[in-house]
Amino acid sequence: MEALAYNSNVFFTALILLIVLLLLSTFKILREYERGVIFMLGRFHKVKGPGLIIVIPLVQQMVRVDLRTIVMDVPTQDVISRDNVSVKVNAVIYFRVIDAQKAIINVEDYLQATSQLAQTTLRSVLGQHELDEMLANRDMLNTDIQAILDTRTDGWGIKVSNVEIKHVDLNETMVRAIARQAEAERTRRAKVIHASGEMEASAKLVEAAKTLAIEPNAILLRYLQTLTEIATEKNSTILFPLPMDLLKGAFQENKTVKVSKTKKTE
Template sequence: MDVVFNNTQQIFTVVVIILLIALLLSAFRILREYERGVVFFLGRFDKVKGPGLVIIIPLIQQIVRVDLRTVVMDVPSQDVISRDNVSVRVNAVIYFRVIDSQKAIINVENYLQATSQLAQTTLRSVLGQHELDEMLASREMLNIDIQEILDARTDGWGIKVSNVEIKHIDLNETMIRAIAKQAEAERTRRAKVIHALGEMEAAEKLSEAANKLSTEPNAIMLRYLQTLTEIAGEKNSTILFPLPMELLKGLFSPKNHDNKQ
């Protein structure tokens, strides 16, 4: 009987020693450089500890780890109706990090899920206030608007939103064809305008050249002879050229007629 009692006592002692060692080891926590520990004392907030070795009182104090590194979160594709009633699918990515561990744990149940849901609703709300052309051409402005709104709304959660990037704006096939036709018409319009401007500038230069040539009677003759020289240099078998009336004026002038008589 004494042997059984002694064995039971020894087993009990070993179990107690093991429990004490496990309890003692659970009091030591190691937090990495990018981690912080939010400590609660009997359910009430006590302090934020870390990084390094952290000692807590087992069963009385609890610790919640918080990662302070920048989180890259992909915002799922959202169906957005623009201000000009065009339906598109838009997805984005946001970059944020925890700057206040106490707020991130106490003020919100799950700051990652809360930030994701807020980003989705903000993306739909902001893009719905703009037309399709603005979405396609002014992404930088839209990124800044969404980032500022998210940063202001997540400030109470101890989160800093550093950047927002719109990745894709997906359009249906009908809208893609319409945009292609619009772009083609715009290029045609620009080509016609450029051609008209060229014609106008050419007309202005020709008018200036004509005014300068009219001041010198022999200038038009020199230009005429230069043109004949350029045509003759092309080795053509037949050359057709106009005969200016100025050349005939000298032949039919009264002075030349008197000399013939």
Template sequence: MQAILSSGMLFTGAIIFLLLLLTISMFRILREYERGVIFFLGRFEKVKGPGLIIVIPMIQQMVRVDLRTVVMDVPSQDVISRDNVSVRVNAVIYFRVIDPQKAIINVENFLQATSQLAQTTLRSVLGQHELDEMLANRDVLNVDIQEILDSRTDGWGIKVSNVEIKHVDLNETMIRAIARQAEAERTRRAKVIHASGEMEASDKLVEAAAKLAEEPNAILLRYLQTLTEIASEKNSTILFPMPIELLANLMPNKTKKAEDKTKHDNNG
């Protein structure tokens, strides 16, 4: 009799223990950034959370979904640009789940699916642009990739908020070619600037010559100023050109006598 009672008590205790475990397992706590997708006998029922929720064991199942922004690194991709340059490009994307129901039901693994889609989109978009555009217009390319990813992941309940291209790696040959191109461009700019300076200087010289031609003594003042500047350098020998017109201005009496003698000889 005692054996039967003891076995009955053990059985009752086991039942109570199992019921206690089932009762405890019914209660789930979801954090503020978590949601629970509830399935009732395999069918979608609702999205619960955050806080304390009740899930009936063996009848209901719950799948946790994190709503925080996910930072995903896109591995380096081999891209051939529109001008047939081979580069390796990697990027980072920022996205989050905005519809837990679609993220669980419409796609098997939304993280892996988003990663693969980002890799293929990165190659296809960058392949439509030239190398110079990849290097100079990253902001425009980031926006294009973000818009494409956002539209394609909308059916998965995912919002792509930002895409950033991190590195565009070139081989050594292409780096040297770009360096030569930059050097040639700078040489071209230097020649254009020098030519523009020569043109402006020639215009100013023409204006100065016109001003000096108005007053003959002005050129004499310029020569004297130049002599003063040369003398200040303490040179032992100075070679200075002296035009005939200047000599005529310096010796007006001799010139006048020569002209009078010439007239006299002609009259004689």
């Protein structure tokens, strides 16, 4: 009798533990950012959550899906640009699951699939552009890559919100070539600016010459002013050219005086 009672107690204890375990496996708690994809006997049933949900043991199975934005680093890719320049490019993508059913049923591993798609898309898109466009128009390239990824992952229930190209690494030979190109461009701009300045200065000099030509004595006053400015430094000898046009008036005045004296003498 005692053995029978002992066996009964063990049976009831095991039964109670089994019921407790079944209850614990029946009730699931999903956080606000989680959803549970429920399969009943292998077939899709519904998406549940968040909060407390019931999953029937041995009949239903649940797969958790995180709906938060995922930041994925795209490994460095070797890209050959349209102008045959080899560069190494890496990027980062931001995406999230918007349809838990598609993310679980339509693709085996949506994280791995998105990563591989991002790598191939990065290589194909950048390979259609030249190096200068990669360096100068990153915003345009980011938008193009993001649009392509968003379209291709729509069937997986994934929304790609942003793509950012982080680094475009060049080899040292290309870096030196770009540096020489930038230096040549700066030199060209300096020469153009200098030539523009000379052109503007020559135009102003022409205007000044026309103004001075109206009154011949004006140029003489200008020469005297220049002499006054130079004479402030008394430690050097100044050789100042004097145009003969300035003395023309004085010569004509002397000739007039001599002619008048000759007439008086006669």
